Amino acid sequence: MSALIEKLNWRYATKKMDPSKVVPEDKVERIVEAARLAPTSSGLQPFEVIVVTNPDVRARIQEIAWNQAQVTEGSHLLVFAAWDNYTADRINDMFDLVNEERGFTNEGWENYRQMLLNSYPARDEQVNFEHAARQAYIGFGMSVAAAAFEGVDATPMEGFDPAKLDEILGLREKGLRSVTILPLGYRADDGDWLVNLKKVRRPKDQFVSLVA
Numbered sequence: 143m144s145a146l147i148e149k150l151n152w153r154y155a156t157k158k159m160d161p162s163k164v165v166p167e168d169k170v171e172r173i174v175e176a177a178r179l180a181p182t183s184s185g186l187q188p189f190e191v192i193v194v195t196n197p198d199v200r201a202r203i204q205e206i207a208w209n210q211a212q213v214t215e216g217s218h219l220l221v222f223a224a225w226d227n228y229t230a231d232r233i234n235d236m237f238d239l240v241n242e243e244r245g246f247t248n249e250g251w252e253n254y255r256q257m258l259l260n261s262y263p264a265r266d267e268q269v270n271f272e273h274a275a276r277q278a279y280i281g282f283g284m285s286v287a288a289a290a291f292e293g294v295d296a297t298p299m300e301g302f303d304p305a306k307l308d309e310i311l312g313l314r315e316k317g318l319r320s321v322t323i324l325p326l327g328y329r330a331d332d333g334d335w336l337v338n339l340k341k342v343r344r345p346k347d348q349f350v351s352l353v354a
């Protein structure tokens with residue numbers, strides 16, 4: 143079994159974390175970096191990650207997250223927040239950054255920029271947010287895998303009230319809306335009903351098919 147698959151079998155949506163254990167900062171950095179390196183549609187990277195360690199803020203978040211204890215039992219809480227809309231400025235900033243970093247402009251790339259500028263900003267804001275949120279999920283998945291790779295426990299969560307979380311973190315003022323959260327920590331020695339249960343997935347023949 144490859145090292146990554148082995149780690150993905152090891153990981154589970156941790157239900158009880160040990161509040162005395164702290165995830166080292168270098169591991170947190172790599173878990174966030176995996177999200178930053180995620181592929182996104184047109185490379186727009188339309189989401190951000192907020193790392194919350196403040197215990198009071200996490201206690202307030204727990205209240206609006208079905209009271210899920212991992213939010214405060216873990217040492218870090220990652221919040222994946224997507225752009226609330228695609229604007230011309232946001233699209234231009236990303237295309238300009240690519241040109242700046244690569245040191246050249248390219249006609250095909252500039253035509254592609256114009257195509258996005260002519261279509262995305264005019265679309266319904268909610269459609270744009272949902273598109274951006276799908277990109278945030280890609281980063282979220284990468285962080286889930288990276289946490290496993292680092293031997294860090296994590297609980298992928300969408301069991302929270304996004305509007306209330308946006309309010310707690312002041313996200314709407316920054317043009318962001320929360321999509322998912324990911325507490326990071328270490329599984330508790332006991333008290334987790336899920337830890338010893340078999341990981342269940344549909345069999346491969348019901349999941350993958352081949353067109354050869």
Ligand SMILES: Cc1cc2nc3c(=O)[nH]c(=O)nc-3n(C[C@H](O)[C@H](O)[C@H](O)COP(=O)(O)O)c2cc1C
Pocket residue numbers: 153154155156157210297298299300301302322341
């Ligand atoms: C988008 C998403 C949202 C989830 N929300 C929650 C949640 O709010 N609370 C929770 O305990 N688990 C949550 N889960 C965990 C899933 O229930 C879990 O990943 C699934 O049952 C498979 O089990 P495993 O991750 O332990 O292999 C979520 C998972 C995903 C991917």
